[in-house]
Amino acid sequence: METIWILGDQLTLRHPAFERLTPRDAVILMIESAAHARRTRYHKQKLVFLFSAMRHYAEELRALGWQVDYRREQPDFEAGLEAHLRQFRPARMWLMEPTEYGVAERLQQAAAARQVALRILPTTMFLSDRHEFAKRARGKKTLVMEPFYRRMRRQTGILMEADGEPTGGTWNYDQNNREVPPRGHRFPPLPRYAPDAITREAMDWVRRDFPEGYGDIEPFHWAVTRADAEDFYRDFLEHRLDGFGPYEDAMVAGEPALYHSLASPYVNVGLLDPLEAARQAERRYREGKARLNSAEGVVRQFIGWREFIYQIYWLKMPAFAEANFFGDERPLPHYYWDAETRMRCMREIVTQLLQTGHAHHIQRLMVLGNFALLAGVRPQAVNEWFWLAYVDAYEWVTLPNVLGMSLYADGGFLATKPYAASAAYINRMSDYCAGCAYDPKRRHGEGACPFNSLYWGFLDRHREKLFPNQRMRMIYAAWDKLSADERAATLSWAAQTLARLESL
Ligand SMILES: Cc1cc2nc3c(=O)[nH]c(=O)nc-3n(C[C@H](O)[C@H](O)[C@H](O)COP(=O)(O)OP(=O)(O)OC[C@H]3O[C@@H](n4cnc5c(N)ncnc54)[C@H](O)[C@@H]3O)c2cc1C
Ligand code: SF4
Known part of the structure; x- marks a missing residue:
């Protein structure tokens, strides 16, 4: 038997280990680590979101036939790992490349210390290639997103024409995207998802063990399942995408969303796929249901900015974390x-x-x-x-x-x-x-x-x-x-x- 260890921000169905192993060969390990959740004063809704999404994902995998060893409310990863190894004694473990610098090595050491090999597989949650990015960045003092974005458009074919030109003849419609909504403008309401039993249990744990967390735990309206996250994004495509472009930079008191997608919590944990999200925005434009500057704006966020930011992180770590060009030292005001x-x-x-x-x-x-x-x-x-x-x-x-x-x-x-x-x-x-x-x-x-x-x-x-x-x-x-x-x-x-x- 082998083990596929899945982390809390890897809740994708496109996990690379699923292509190598079947439910007959492997068991899935998921661990809730209180020490990890206590690294800082995370927003209470973030903890609820993550724990509930993980628990729902475990159910989703079970429904697909996988055996899931879900270790709830563990003091730390080591405790969950040890209990798993004692019970299942896997010959080998598999992990998708974590997004955070240094984590792969730490988990590999934790496994090695317990005499089990941990193999790391490339991530499927990003579209761009780390080695190619590093090669192109070599020797550069500054990096601009635009050329990278154009390469991503060519690579994916999104909003591209058969002759290799960008749809509409222009790569970027940012200059059309600086409008302010008229006073009294009514924005479409956001779909809300009432907490189910699993979410309520996660809320109880956060209330009990993480009371120092930032912000309010309720009202909690985030989607925590893939089906609801997809429903949420569908609502964006139908009701907000068209207004996204013009009002992208506007801010209105009492309006948290305007025409934004609010897809980031879901894409960042694998409940939504960024490439599919970009393709769906393109489709709405091609069907005449969204203007081009809006569709292009959203595509740029998903396959441009998101990818670029991820690549910069890996290019610049670990020194990046200490950067302080201006030598600023003031604490953050209350x-x-x-x-x-x-x-x-x-x-x-x-x-x-x-x-x-x-x-x-x-x-x-x-x-x-x-x-x-x-x-x-x-x-x-x-x-x-x-x-x-x-x-x-x-x-x-x-x-x-x-x-x-x-x-x-x-x-x-x-x-x-x-x-x-x-x-x-x-x-x-x-x-x-x-x-x-x-x-x-x-x-x-x-x-x-x-x-x-x-x-x-x-x-x-x-x-x-x-x-x-x-x-x-x-x-x-x-x-x-x-x-x-x-x-x-x-x-x-x-x-x-x-x-x-x-x-x-
Ligand atoms: C100071 C600062 C801190 C930020 N911190 C985060 C963060 O912790 N997590 C996070 O996901 N984004 C962060 N962003 C980027 C961006 O603000 C959010 O992705 C975006 O506001 C999420 O809302 P949305 O889903 O409605 O985005 P939309 O405007 O609808 O954009 C669509 C998607 O594009 C992606 N995206 C767009 N811009 C960026 C970007 N600059 N970096 C990464 N992804 C991007 C997101 O996945 C987003 O869901 C930060 C930006 C700034 C300036
Ligand atoms: S502090 Fe007040 S006046 Fe200044 S930018 Fe903010 S809202 Fe405007």
Whole structure:
């Protein structure tokens, strides 16, 4: 008998071991490790989601004829592994490449210490090839997503024409995707999935053993089975995909989803397949049910950004985790934990996060990440927070997005310039500023939006590092055009704002 060890974020039916072994030759091992779940203060809904999805997946495999040795509520992986080895004595174990750096080696050592060989199989949860990516990246000081994305389009044939040209004649419709919905616009509601008995049991465990976790455990509406995750994505294709493009970058108070897919929790654990998700978006366009800029936008997220981020993680680890280009050391202000701030954008988004474990890309990048960048928060503290606060977060996806894209902590390997923005951007792309205690138009003085002075303070502080970047020249030219008095007042206000960061 052999063993296929399946980890919590590998709940795919396209597991590579299923091609080599049948239920006659192998038993499946799944372990819930309390120590792993306690590595940080994970959002309670993330723990419930993972434990419940794992338990449902075990049932799905049993229905397909597999024997599943599911080790519930173990103190750690070692305890689950030992109990399994005692009972089944497998001749060999198989594991799909874990997404997190160093885990394969750790698990291999744990198995070796117990005299059993653990063979690692290549992952089927990503489409791009790690060795090819590393070969192309060799010697490069910076990597741009666009050429990679075009290769992925050619490789998959998605939104490609027979003559090798991109559908519609253009690769990227981002310039069409910056609209703001009119006031009072009604967004389609999200499907919600009531917790079943398995989910309720997982909730009991999380309530009992992980009370320190971030956020609220209820109401819990996430899908936890493949069938519901597919139903959720179908709803996106029917009701939200068409609006995805135009409103991709918009933020609206009280609207957590807008036209986004919210597919990330499911794709990241294997309940949805990213290639199939992209193909389905293409199909909707070809059937005339979604506009091209929306379909292309979604395809770019799934086969472009998601793959690119994964490859950057593996290319840059382990040094990436310590990157801190600006040498920032401030701790993360308390409102990332409790939403208690007069800054309405922050308050709205953190409240939404506490309640649901989700925020969309622009909320993460242009408000939460942007503020931490401007305030000079230690990148590792920001990364830790993003990793624990989101239902869809795993190290491979937070590190490049947080340290690389959002905080420029890698010195510009991933982003050609920092995603730093003042209140002007947030005011243009959201309705947050309208009801805020701060004035988005003022740079300094009581009541001025903190994003403004911090923005200019950030640029001034890092002038030596950023000025050589051609893409920053216009911004510095605008700053230099202000009168000396205005600049001095703004910088003095920035210093005061930093000094009372905890009470904004
Ligand atoms: C600071 C920061 C932290 C982030 N942390 C995470 C995280 O922990 N987990 C996570 O999955 N994504 C993360 N992202 C990327 C992105 O914000 C989320 O994937 C997206 O918001 C998920 O919502 P959605 O499913 O509605 O996405 P959609 O906008 O509908 O996009 C479709 C899919 O594309 C994929 N995708 C799009 N952009 C990215 C990206 N930059 N990286 C990886 N996948 C992407 C996701 O699987 C997503 O489901 C982060 C981005 C930033 C700027
Ligand atoms: S004024 Fe400033 S703090 Fe208030 S919502 Fe706008 S950007 Fe956020």
